[in-house]
Amino acid sequence: MQIVMNAPAARHFDAAVLSRAAVAQGRRPAGVGSVRTLDKDEELFAEGDPAVSFYRVTQGVVRTSKLLSDGRRQIDAFHFPGDVFGVEAGAEHRFSAEAASAATVIAYRRRDLDDLLFDETFSREVLGAMMHALERAQRHMLLLGRKSAIEKIATFLVDMAERLAGADAVELPMSRLDIADHLGLTIETVSRSLTELERKGVIDVPASRRTIVLRDKAALARLNG
Amino acid sequence: MQIVMNAPAARHFDAAVLSRAAVAQGRRPAGVGSVRTLDKDEELFAEGDPAVSFYRVTQGVVRTSKLLSDGRRQIDAFHFPGDVFGVEAGAEHRFSAEAASAATVIAYRRRDLDDLLFDETFSREVLGAMMHALERAQRHMLLLGRKSAIEKIATFLVDMAERLAGADAVELPMSRLDIADHLGLTIETVSRSLTELERKGVIDVPASRRTIVLRDKAALARLNG
DNA sequence: CGCTTCCTTGATTTACTTCAAAAAGTGTGG
DNA sequence: CCACACTTTTTGAAGTAAATCAAGGAAGCG
Structure with missing residues (x-):
């Protein structure tokens, strides 16, 4: 898989890698990324893998989940076209990601937390995705618990x-x-x-x-x- | 309650409002804030309240929770001294916050999402708090669900x-x-x-x-x- | 088609809730 | 400091929602 660095000098974006959904919604990605196609149940990354990239879904559905030692699984979210997932504060992914149906994603090279904070090129969309994930997680805790x-x-x-x-x-x-x-x-x-x-x-x-x-x-x- | 604006021009901080815990941990707040003391079970804000401020606990414990219409409650997190909570993307708080024990917090004036993104004065600590909250929420979903x-x-x-x-x-x-x-x-x-x-x-x-x-x-x- | 996978339905078990009450802890005023 | 009231926690008995165990049906696929 080829990852294209999102250097400040390259702040244009390549229309070829944009999903129709993203374009239709007037969105642009956080930079230029590489396309990855996934078969149903194919793994994109596992819990504990180094968090090299974060992703945007362009087709199909991706699920992110955590496992207990005996195999019990909790799917924390389903990600649909347009959704960004896999943004991590630390060095590793804290959950695994697999295609819930055949899917296509775009991979963006991750940046460090410091870069995220002070680099103006860091898209508001990624921070938005994080806040959105938090909001959904909080609603989901109410569902799971009560x-x-x-x-x-x-x-x-x-x-x-x-x-x-x-x-x-x-x-x-x-x-x-x-x-x-x-x-x-x-x-x-x-x-x-x-x-x-x-x-x-x-x-x-x-x-x-x-x-x-x-x-x-x-x-x-x-x-x- | 008095809220002190964290204007770029006032990027020093007032030691008087810093908790001993925060100082002990070598932390500094995201700006200058106002102290608020809470009795046990006293409400800091309710779900749906305008998100004017976010907070840092300096003493005691604060719980954040959501309610179902019939009163069933899910506490999404307990916040201990040093913890930041109540950061919102939107205009309203998405959960309520009450003191789980007698507690003291510092209130910081919130900024807009855009400010958060492009204002260099936005502390990495607040973004860190958000990511930390997300991480914990994801672990907690596994607990609640499985x-x-x-x-x-x-x-x-x-x-x-x-x-x-x-x-x-x-x-x-x-x-x-x-x-x-x-x-x-x-x-x-x-x-x-x-x-x-x-x-x-x-x-x-x-x-x-x-x-x-x-x-x-x-x-x-x-x-x- | 026939094979495999996914989904539904039925019978039974069980982990947790609900209802009920006792016990222990905490606070208050005399 | 003690007696009384109130709150919180524990314990017990009974009920129940959802899990587990076990087939059966349908849908999708080569």
Whole structure:
């Protein structure tokens, strides 16, 4: 993988490496980066790897997670096109990152914390990404610590609907296992909760089981706890 | 409460408002701030309040938390002397802050995200605090989502021992209810887990019940999951 | 198609909660 | 300093949400 240094002298950017999503949103990356394509479940980096780069998703979904010694997993976030992840204060990545679906990312060479602070070229977007990650983490702690299974699923669906900008149908790009490991549940409970919401008429889960039709968003919002 | 603006022209700092702890640790604040003393359970700010200031603890412990509509609470973090909290990207605080014990904080006037990015006077310490908060939040999600009650308590005790720098006895400054709401448990389960750890000989809980003696740190670490 | 993977459903178990009460600790005023 | 009231913590018994164990069905794929 080739990493292009984002030297101050090279503060233009190469349109070729920009995602359509980023362009569409009027965003620019923190510098010039290298494209990396990932198959489903392919690992981008592991917990403890040296944090050489940070990343922006351009296609597909990337999950970041932590493992317990016996294999229990917590997915702290799913990253969609436009999202920046993998920014670290220290020398190492504190979680692993894998493609939750086939995905493409752009890698940007990381800078030191000192550079981040005093280098004007450091994009507000990266700091924004960090604050956004913190905000989401704090909301997610409330979910993990205090919500019931149904409330977790309802919150998750509303969240996905917002992020995927789907009118009233969400095409979930990740497996039930990924959802379970994100919400602190088992796949069985995820499945049963979805069935229960369907029985109540709040959602509809057609054949493929990957698409969720949000029948009653108000009811879903009420179930958020 | 008086807030002193941290204008670039006033980049000295007033020793009078520095905590002994901060001085002892060779730290300096991000600027000049105003001291605020809090009684136990006194509120510093509520979720949704305009984020006028951010804070540094100088004495005691401050808890930051979020509530669900029916009152269920998740304490996302306890802040000890030296810790900075309440830094926000947006206009509002996203959680409330109260004193978990009698406490003193210094309030610093917040800046806008843009200022944070391009103002050289923005302390690396504040960015450091943010990254630290994110790191802790990510570890805490793993705890909330995937650890058992005993593992949660063991992790919490090891954590407190590190942060309070107590050799092998931790004087817990917060109530069982606070601990429960931090770990996603009930007070009864917290109490039972402590009793269980005591029965196993891993800890000792003398009379006052606020001090925990860590008898077997290795065993505790093993119980972290 | 047939094979594999993913998802759902059912039966049972269990970790944790809830409800209830006792015990211990802390504070206050006489 | 003690008695009384209040708060916090512990302990016990019963209930329950979600996990685990175990098949069965569907969907996707070569």
